[in-house]
Amino acid sequence: MERTDMDEIELGALKKLEIVVEGEHREFVTDLLDHAGVKGYTIVENLSGKGAHGFHQGHLMFNDDALLIMIIAAVPEPLVQPILGGFAPFLGRHSGVVFVSDIQVMRMVKFQG
Amino acid sequence: MERTDMDEIELGALKKLEIVVEGEHREFVTDLLDHAGVKGYTIVENLSGKGAHGFHQGHLMFNDDALLIMIIAAVPEPLVQPILGGFAPFLGRHSGVVFVSDIQVMRMVKFQG
């Protein structure tokens, strides 16, 4: 049957991960996502910023010259904890933030294992 | 009456659309948003990424050289389904993802038709 304008587009619920790290750590992040079974991601380069470095210190995380990247991935909820677990040791040693939020997507099957 | 620091800033609920496509399809997306009555959008250029191409194939969506863009728009909820309906045929033929999420905005009137 043909799709008509009456049909509602179905949305599926996923978690969005937004991971900001220094550019030199790009491969660490994409390898971690690949190994966790994440099907795709988008990378925004040449960001700047400032923030707290590591867990305890509280001084600047990013100087003005740091080349930061944000890696954005939409993942099924069961992958979130394994991915965060893979990041925890990294964030103890390096600058970075990980944001988790709720999103909905079209064509859910593209994001599933 | 003057605004004072005691006044609460009112927020209005909208849906955020984040649309990632190859750069050559920018005008298709902005035309679709314009025709749907979307009042504004922001475009992030020069993204990279990888993902599943189309619906069934499951191979790489974006090679490393593809110039991707992300178009971000905040839209009233009733516009979401018409916009997604406009994208459905596009996503059957081209690479791309559409994320839908909940946001709140100041000055709601700027986003309404």
Added chain:
Amino acid sequence: MERTDMDEIELGALKKLEIVVEGEHREFVTDLLDHAGVKGYTIVENLSGKGAHGFHQGHLMFNDDALLIMIIAAVPEPLVQPILGGFAPFLGRHSGVVFVSDIQVMRMVKFQG
């Protein structure tokens, strides 16, 4: 005790602010965030877009040549209203949008005052 793969990574709830302004107003925004007690932010530069200018006019906010930036910050909920209050007069005179959304983060302490 060592962390094991069995441990769940704890997430803390914050509000994400996404602030899009013309690039010349970058320092106004980062000063406002700094003074409000925000611990960090990430800046995406060289955006383009269009939108409604100011509150009443409804004509184009950003021409194609405007250099826009998006400043992304994760802030504790009690900071949201003071920050929005600081923006309100700015948005009456200048182009810009502020999106507020719910996120969760690892290492919550990095974002707190």
